[in-house]
Amino acid sequence: MPYGMLSLEETAKYLNLSKDEVKEIARSGEISVYKLGDKYLRFRQDQVVALRKKLIQTSSAPVLIDKSSLIDRLKDFWYFNNFYIISTAIIVILIILILR
Numbered sequence: 001m002p003y004g005m006l007s008l009e010e011t012a013k014y015l016n017l018s019k020d021e022v023k024e025i026a027r028s029g030e031i032s033v034y035k036l037g038d039k040y041l042r043f044r045q046d047q048v049v050a051l052r053k054k055l056i057q058t059s060s061a062p063v064l065i066d067k068s069s070l071i072d073r074l075k076d077f078w079y080f081n082n083f084y085i086i087s088t089a090i091i092v093i094l095i096i097l098i099l100r
Contacts, residue, residue, distance in 0.1 A: 005034065005042040015052055025051070 006014065012022045026033040026041070031051050034042045078085070 004045060006045055006048055008041045008043075011043045011048050014048060015055065 008019055008022060012019045015022065017025075022043075023041075025031060026043070031043055031047045034044075036042060
């Protein structure tokens, strides 16, 4: 991990959170956010590391998957894999029709 400042993507990956979750944490003031040109967000590495330690300590409780999060994940899965799913279904249907 580079030293100094981390991008939004790097921070989200390091904390194992989504970009929106990182933005929400920044809005709440748990970590400082620095804007470059009103477009790019940067985070101080030492604050991100400290936040990760805090998240690891507090995450010992069982985590329930939010229903909307599960639906969003399924939508993403369908969006990125719909070609393969539809292709597989067509092939299976054709095989069934041929073997009749």
